[in-house]
Amino acid sequence: MKGQTLEMLGFLILSVTVIGIIIFMRTYLAGSYGNTLLSLTERQETEGMRSGLNTILQTTDPKTGRKMEELIGISSYTEKVKKGDKIDFGPGIGEVDILTMLEERFNGIYGEGKWYLKVPPADKFFTQIVIVVDTSASLCDDVDNIKSSLPKIIQDLSEEYDITATIYMLPGADSSCCKKTGYGGYDLTCDLFEGKLTDNLQCMSINSLDCVGNMLPQNEEDWGRGLGCIIQKGPPQGWNEKSTKIGIILSDELSGGNDDSGEELYYNMASLEIGKKKAEEIGMYVFPIKTETGRKICPGCDCPNYPECSCAPNICVYYQNQQYPVFSKIQCKMDGILYSQMKRIAEPTEGDVYELSGSGEATKSILEIIKRVEAEEREKRSIKLGIPPPKNKKINTETLTIPIPLIGKYTNIYLYQWS
Amino acid sequence: MKKGVSFSVIPIIALLGVLALSIWAGYQLSIGSSYNKRYGDVFSEDPAVFKMETVKKILEDALKFSAQDKSIEIAANGGTRAETFWYCGYVERVPTPEEVKYHLSESIKSNLNAYIKSSEDEDQFFEIEVDIPKYTCAGAYENGESKCSSRDSSGCEDFWATATGNSQITLKEPNFLKEDDSISALALKNRFFWVYYKLYQDHKDGFSIRDLVQKEVCIPGEKIDRGVMLERIRSALEKVCNYYENVVFNDLYIDCSYDLMCFNEMQPSMCLNSMCDRGPFTEGLCDSPNALRASGMSEKITGKIIYFEGEEECDKWIDRYYYENDDFRFQIRIKDSKFKIPTIEKELKNLIWEINGIISIDHSECPIYWKEYIPCPTTTTVTTTTVQTMTTQQIVTTTGPTVTTVQVTTTQQVATTIEEVTTTYQVVTTVQIPTTTIQPVTTTINIPM
Secondary structure (H helix, E strand, O other): OHHHHHHHHHHHHHHHHHHHHHHHHHHHHHHHHHHHHHHHHHHHHHHHHHHHHHHHHHOEOOOOOOEHHHHHHHHHHOOOOOOOOOEEOOOOOOEEOHHHHHHHHHHHHHOOOOEEEEEOOOOOOEEEEEEEEOOOHHHHHHHHHHHHHHHHHHHHHHHHOEEEEEEEEOOOOOOOOEEEOOEEEEOOOHHHHOOOOOOOEEEEEHHHHOOOHHHOOOOOOOHHHHHHHHHHHOOOOOOOOOOEEEEEEEEOOOOOOOOOOOOOOHHHHHHHHHHHHHHHHHOOEEEEEEOOOOHHHOOOOOOOOOOOOOOOOOOEEEEOOEEEEOOOHHHHHHHHHHHHHHHHHHHHHOOOOEEOOOHHHHHHHHHHHHHHHHHHHHHHOOEEEEOOOOOOOOOEEEEEEEEOOOOOOEEEEEEEEOO | OHHHHHHHHHHHHHHHHHHHHHHHHHHHHHHHHHHHHHHHHHHHHHHHHHHHHHHHHHHHHHHHHHHHHHHHHHHHOOOOOOOOEEEEEOEEOOOOHHHHHHHHHHHHHHHHHHHHHHHOOOOOOOOOOEEOOOOOEEEEEOOOHHHHHOOOHHHHOOEEEEEEOOOEEEEOOOOOEEEEOOEEEEEOOOOHHHHHHHHHHHHHOOOOHHHHHHHHHOOOOOOEOHHHHHHHHHHHHHHHHHHHHHHHHOOOOEEEEEEEEEOOOOOOOHHHHOOOOOOOOOOOOOOOOOOOOOOOOOOOOOOOOOEOOOOOOOOEEEEEEEOOOEEEEEEEEEEEEEEEEOOOOOOOEEEEEEEEEEEEEOOOOOOEEEEEEEOOOOOEEEEEEEEEEOOHHHOOOOOOOOOEEEEEEEEEEEEOOOOOOEEEEEEEEEEEEOOOOOOOEEEEEEEOO
């Protein structure tokens, strides 16, 4: 009995010890090994990717004698950013398609469809902006907004971008119902911007450009012709062929003015076509900004007949020596036509129509437009190779800085790799 | 009993086995930890080394771009940082190799430091926190003068650029790491030194654009007019270009062109008004064991100014002669289209060496002549109108046919057509006039020429 008890106890101790050791090994020994193994695996992946990238970047291209990283810098700066774009190194070397060469090397190391490379442009965004302003009375509040906010925005942007903006006032109408506090009205002219203008922001009357023939704007809403005239004559600094050109139109009426018929007439279309054609010729992005037309109170508000009707406060006319806010069914109808007309100039020029719902939005929209074009241009001028990374995979990334031939400037190579 | 003992021995043996296993496991555990520690140490060192190497590679590429860009600029200036003249009046100052290397090195240094300055911007080097001291010395090395002066450019189609700040690059993350900041890079496919040495050697061997032009323009004993002179200068520069293209370089990719930038027919010495003389080169190469000095030529020949003064007959065309020095400014461009080089421009550019010069042609033996009409000195007859006025006191009013004698003051206004000066004479005279009329009197006077 005693022996049996001792045996049982011995086996019990043995079992406990074995279990203890197993737990100990599982917890510490295997855990330590596991961590080391995991760390090593991760390390191998990262180092493998990095060494692959280094191998490619440090490889000398036999034709040019230059390393791939140097060639990427040259390619990025000279804006040869698409496969098939060739850089001419002179007859002693010939033309080189760097990106195709690079793609083959990446495919060889990471495998086709397993990587993505992006190199954004390094130099400053260089843009020339022209803003065509309808000078009819309904634009008073928008012009006021531009006057108070745009100078600072352009000044701030000029630290980051190489930017110039010129405001062009269409031939002025009597805007005397643009009210100043306490006294009479004022016309929409460049005088309003006095003291606010800088080298980066200027204002000109379109009449001062001396456009002739079909380029001559006929009235305060003739923004199509106005844009054509500006493009033909160029901004005060002249057009720079390397700049990104942006045309912004600020109006609440059809190009050439709304007609009482409520239809888009031939002269509206002709004016629009002139602007569109010129913008396409010069490669300008056109962004019409449709200011508040009073659409919110459509339909049914007809101010002359119903003076008590509270129409959009920024729309006013003098009628029989009295000042009236004006809004009619015609304008309700025109609102839609205006939008479609603005679309017709925006779409072929890679622009877009911005619709304002309040008077304080004009400058905000201009800023949005500049940022949007800058992002699009950066995207266009980026080197992109491989396929964009899938969402359901573990992606390894590596970023490397390289200099470009523009003295003092660098860009980054972003590499994404997955298995 | 035997059975009980044997049963109790089994757990003891098993226990011993478990103990042995535990010891082995402990041993293995310590090995695993040491592996982990060892790899951990390596892991933390490697990224630091990798980052340091990355920074140095970036700097080397920046050095390469700096050298490429500045080679284009220095060549366009004629071998120095500012535009330089190889010919200035009678002085010939082709920049020496030390001078060219000095200016190229200094320019490379300033470009490289521009890259370093911008690297200080936040996050410029992606996730690398590094301190790079400014470079204080840069160098440019060709493959040897003999290789670069040879007819074939194959031994001189690249050059080395170096830079040092005699300091250390400091990496702060992930480990603190320091490394010597000296870097070097090969500027490839760039015949900057080959073109330069060919031109330099050719000048050293005795070729002078000034001599060629002088010889072409001025044939001793022959008088030439300015129109012919201009043609001859053009033709001489054309010959210089042909000489460079076919004799000096004889290379498929070398083209020469020229511009006559100043030739003033009316004021021959006007072209020398521009500052073309540069001081002697006294700088030393910072990375050269011997700071070389080059001194400029000081020879100055004063042109003779002699005007031919023959007996000048009037009313004839006579020959005028001009023996003074005559200056013109030119630029010769040696364009190497074999390679296109990356620069700060968006497009790659060809290397163009520009030779600027303002040359004084000595006309002491080949006067410039022109014909000039010499009019005779003449006495011009001018008809003047005399206006007479009388003082009230002197007017005697008379009636009847009697003649009265009165005193009048006469003012004669004479306009001389030659000098275009109006002279006023005042003459007081006594005349007899009829009492009923006072008429203007016309007189003739001679105006001395």
